[in-house]
């Protein structure tokens with residue numbers, strides 16, 4: 001027997017028992033407060049109250065979708081080498097943005113619209129015949145938050161440490177985030193152009209923070225760089241390429257597309273624009289997409305140079321239009337079977353979001369949660 005009563009349901013969904021009893025009365029089934037409800041009726045009542053009990057935890061649904069879309073682990077047919085995805089982390093002012101710009105500028109043609117000044121959430125460069133995608137996360141906090149939500153978009157972390165400043169609090173946080181993500185770390189000892197920097201001191205500080213430099217017998221390459229004079233940038237790219245070759249990052253362009261939203265905003269002319277990184281599959285114009293609380297049919301795809309694309313294979317950073325509302329950074333996106341499926345999923349998420357803000361924190365999400373109360 002299903003051990004839910006009007007009383008326990010009322011407590012669980014934060015609606016008065018009287019309301020639920022009235023609803024049952026109107027159905028022609030008057031019940032007392034301690035009368036049992038069957039599962040179906042409990043779900044129907046809570047739905048009428050704007051609480052979608054049937055929807056299980058967000059993360060489980062997303063993992064299930066990924067599983068469904070990729071066909072599980074053993075289906076690797078069609079897998080190919082994909083570009084490596086790199087995130088740059090480090091303490092504030094150690095040169096992350098300058099380094100990202102310097103690495104990109106070699107790949108930006110003179111006179112390109114907006115050029116280097118236009119903000120982009122991710123871009124791709126080619127080095128020694130290999131494509132590398134750089135993701136500009138707004139700091140390690142965002143990196144950690146995205147990882148906590150299962151949005152592991154990074155293959156390699158480049159840890160920027162300013163040579164004049166050494167290992168600082170945010171450097172340490174970045175180290176622990178990278179280690180928790182289990183990805184290789186390459187250190188860029190930046191601002192090496194400055195007078196009187198003490199390289200040995202920086203190496204020492206790295207060592208005491210469990211980042212033992214390769215030159216001292218450890219696992220971590222420490223590349224001397226200057227984002228301003230461009231010293232060491234080729235060596236940094238070369239080290240990324242070597243690391244990528246070692247790991248052979250693979251992707252399958254033949255499954256339905258899914259990946260992560262890096263950031264999104266509303267554009268005056270083009271509506272919602274979202275920076276996405278495709279992790280698996282190929283996203284095409286016309287695909288019906290669910291992305292966090294948003295859904296829509298992909299109207300246009302732009303690459304990091306603002307060129308229009310027809311489709312985007314794995315590891316491609318793109319900007320897309322067509323979503324109906326602005327999704328959040330770290331929201332997963334999925335190409336769905338059709339627009340109805342995408343709409344239904346998005347609407348139930350929004351309804352749940354509303355129900356949660358109405359009922360306040362601690363709202364049980366599932367029937368199981370109620371039973372465990």
Ligand code: GDP
Nearest residue numbers: 091092093094095096097098190191226227228
């Ligand atoms: P972020 O906070 O890590 O993104 O750091 P920024 O890229 O904004 O750089 C902070 C400051 O350091 C800026 O004034 C940069 O011009 C400067 N900077 C960055 N890289 C270098 C470098 O390699 N050498 C020198 N001398 N200055 C640098």
Ligand code: MG
Nearest residue numbers: 093096097098
């Ligand atoms: Mg910056």
